[in-house]
Amino acid sequence: MTAPKILVFAGSARAGSLNKQLAKLAAQRxxxxxxxxxxxxxxDYPCPLFDGDIEAQGxxxxxxxxxxxxxDHQALLIASPEYNGFITPLLKNTLDWLSRPYGGAPGLGLFAGKWAALVxxxxxxxxxIRALPIGQQLLANLSLTVLPQPLSLxxxxxxxxxxxxxxDETTGQKLDALCKRLVDTLAAHYG
Ligand SMILES: Cc1cc2nc3c(=O)[nH]c(=O)nc-3n(C[C@H](O)[C@H](O)[C@H](O)COP(=O)(O)O)c2cc1C
Structure with a gap:
């Protein structure tokens, strides 16, 4: 069986981002x-703020x-900062661009059938913790299946x-448990 492929990123571009640090640790786990x-x-992938006129140009x-x-991946693990109780504009904008139809593929086509976990x-x-349910709802709206029990650090x-x-050992165990659930779910689904 091929190991399930999980794309991991943070909703922050900041060099010293705590969420990038958490995302990198999750990738290791x-x-x-x-x-x-x-x-x-x-x-490394700066995208303009979504604008239909930019999209119309290509x-x-x-x-x-x-x-x-x-x-090329079957799931996402996203580490999102909370900005005023919400997910970040960077995360929303990135997901908005990726949700668009392109090259004959329908809107949301890239997300269909995939899984996601959030930290x-x-x-x-x-x-x-306030941004997590909002992020979960957005991912579900994109037609991803979102694992319950996200981790907040x-x-x-x-x-x-x-x-x-x-x-903190207990928090490390919670992160491990979430990563294991994601890997096991994908293995059961695609294995
Ligand atoms: C515009 C803005 C709003 C913020 N709102 C919150 C918030 O609602 N809750 C919170 O815990 N931290 C909030 N913060 C602080 C962020 O959690 C903190 O800057 C964090 O380090 C950002 O994540 P990063 O380290 O991955 O870049 C806010 C920061 C900014 C810039």
Whole structure:
């Protein structure tokens, strides 16, 4: 059986992003559970704010690159910051571009039949917990099947050890459990 392929990215482009750190750790934990994880930094794929006039002139090059990567994966694991109780504009904009019909493929065609898991990190005590249900709903609207029990990482600026792992064992176990559920679900579905 081929290992399930999971695309991992954060809804933050910031160089020191806590969510990128969490996404990279999740990618490692996915690999440890037998999955194949591809971490993508959205800073490397800048896309304009969605505008139908830009789209009418041709799909931006970075959207096409992201489309190609997404098409090659069976699931997404997204680490989203919380901005004013919501997901970030970067995450929404990226998903909006990827939801568009292109090249004969229908809108949402790239997401159909795929799975998703969501995590959030924040320096605040609640760990971005308000953005998680909103992110889950958006992913479901895109026709992804979203795993329950997303992980929120509070006080994230002091949560990581020097090796990039989580200092708190219980939180590390929760992240492992989520990654394992995703890998096992994909294996059962596609294996
Ligand atoms: C516009 C804006 C709104 C924010 N709103 C929230 C919020 O509602 N809840 C929260 O926990 N943190 C909030 N923050 C703080 C972010 O959680 C913090 O900047 C975090 O480090 C961003 O994620 P990143 O480290 O992955 O870039 C906000 C930050 C910005 C810039």
């Amino acid at each position: 996915i690999e440890a559970q037998g999955g194949q994880a591809t971490f993508v930094d959205l800073k 799909m931006p090059e970075n959207v096409l690159r992201l489309r190609e990567i997404l098409a 959030a990190a924040s320096p605040g005590g609640l760990g971005g 509070g006080k994230a600026n002091s949560a990581f050890n020097e090796a990039g792992g989580l200092k």
